[in-house]
Amino acid sequence: MSADNGSQDRDGEVASGISRREVLLTVGGVAVAVVAGAAIWGGLEFYVNKQHAIGSGLNVTYRQVVMVLGTLACVLGVILSIRTARTRFDDVGTARKDVNFGVARVPALVFARLVALMALIVLPAGAVFLANYHTFEGVHEVRGCASCHVMLPMVNDMRDPGSETLAALHYKNKWIAKDQCYHCHSDYGLGGGLEAKMTGFRHLARYTTSTYQEPIKARVKFDNNNCLTCHEGTPKWVAVESHVESHQELAANKMPCLDCHGEAHPTAAQRTPGSSDYSRLMERMK
Amino acid sequence: MRLLQWEALCAIVAFALTETFILVPGPYAMALFTFIAQPLFAIVAIGYLRKVRADLRKRGL
Numbered sequence: 001m002s003a004d005n006g007s008q009d010r011d012g013e014v015a016s017g018i019s020r021r022e023v024l025l026t027v028g029g030v031a032v033a034v035v036a037g038a039a040i041w042g043g044l045e046f047y048v049n050k051q052h053a054i055g056s057g058l059n060v061t062y063r064q065v066v067m068v069l070g071t072l073a074c075v076l077g078v079i080l081s082i083r084t085a086r087t088r089f090d091d092v093g094t095a096r097k098d099v100n101f102g103v104a105r106v107p108a109l110v111f112a113r114l115v116a117l118m119a120l121i122v123l124p125a126g127a128v129f130l131a132n133y134h135t136f137e138g139v140h141e142v143r144g145c146a147s148c149h150v151m152l153p154m155v156n157d158m159r160d161p162g163s164e165t166l167a168a169l170h171y172k173n174k175w176i177a178k179d180q181c182y183h184c185h186s187d188y189g190l191g192g193g194l195e196a197k198m199t200g201f202r203h204l205a206r207y208t209t210s211t212y213q214e215p216i217k218a219r220v221k222f223d224n225n226n227c228l229t230c231h232e233g234t235p236k237w238v239a240v241e242s243h244v245e246s247h248q249e250l251a252a253n254k255m256p257c258l259d260c261h262g263e264a265h266p267t268a269a270q271r272t273p274g275s276s277d278y279s280r281l282m283e284r285m286k
Numbered sequence: 287m288r289l290l291q292w293e294a295l296c297a298i299v300a301f302a303l304t305e306t307f308i309l310v311p312g313p314y315a316m317a318l319f320t321f322i323a324q325p326l327f328a329i330v331a332i333g334y335l336r337k338v339r340a341d342l343r344k345r346g347l
Contacts, residue, residue: 070304071305074301074302074308081294081297081298081301082294082298084290085295087290089289089290116290116294116334119297120290120294120297120334124300124301124327124330124331127304127327128323131307134308135316135320138311144311147313148313201320204317205317207317
């Protein structure tokens, strides 16, 4: 990068040693990367929001889109990074060779710098964006929650037709069509608050380093707005006097909904290793 | 002189971890991506930008 080939650059040399063409190519490269990023974002939003249907019968999920684009970004990134690691910028700068793209010819040094820009900035940004999108969309799915074994009791109980917990009632009565965990814990998603995100990262760190104890306990207070988003203002909700009387307290999280509406998930005693319910609740889903 | 060698090697490791998470999502792959790959990418970007800045200053820009 610091190859001092100042006066050797071609096409519109300037006193600084960087040619106008070089600057334009760099700016153009960054602009293309930004446009590509915006297009990828738009495409992902389209597939997520539009039933994922293409043409007559080809269904594409966000996961497949992320896998394809992410793999392309990562594989291309590795290839260009290997090339960048092996590039001797001093030698490239003095070689004075052009690289022919077919539609344009650029000096070898400019090409090497663009490759480095792609390998170390543009493609990492794309890969990080896609992987983070994967993270925040992945938490919508029940199987995403069930991938951590400490969550199995909650998921198994929710799917148990005989259970009377709030989660199970919502599930078996189909009050929530899909992504049942996320609907009541939506703080974790892309639109959730920073505190919820930090809590999620802390859970991830504690789980993967096995620095937790069962039964797990929620440190963060459950946000009533997760309930109120669906229930508030409905005829059944309004018909209960205490809802209307306590509306301010409920909205301000001063009075938890669960105070009156029982257990949302199996109790801590049921989730304690050695309890009679533990092995049933911990069964791995098929 | 290979000026961007360690940055490129860090980027390769980070790309590999990111690809693992994208293809086989799970808590451990997510942790590797979140706590190792992302910081590595940040370090790579800082290293690259520092060298670009040094290069531009050397050229008087």
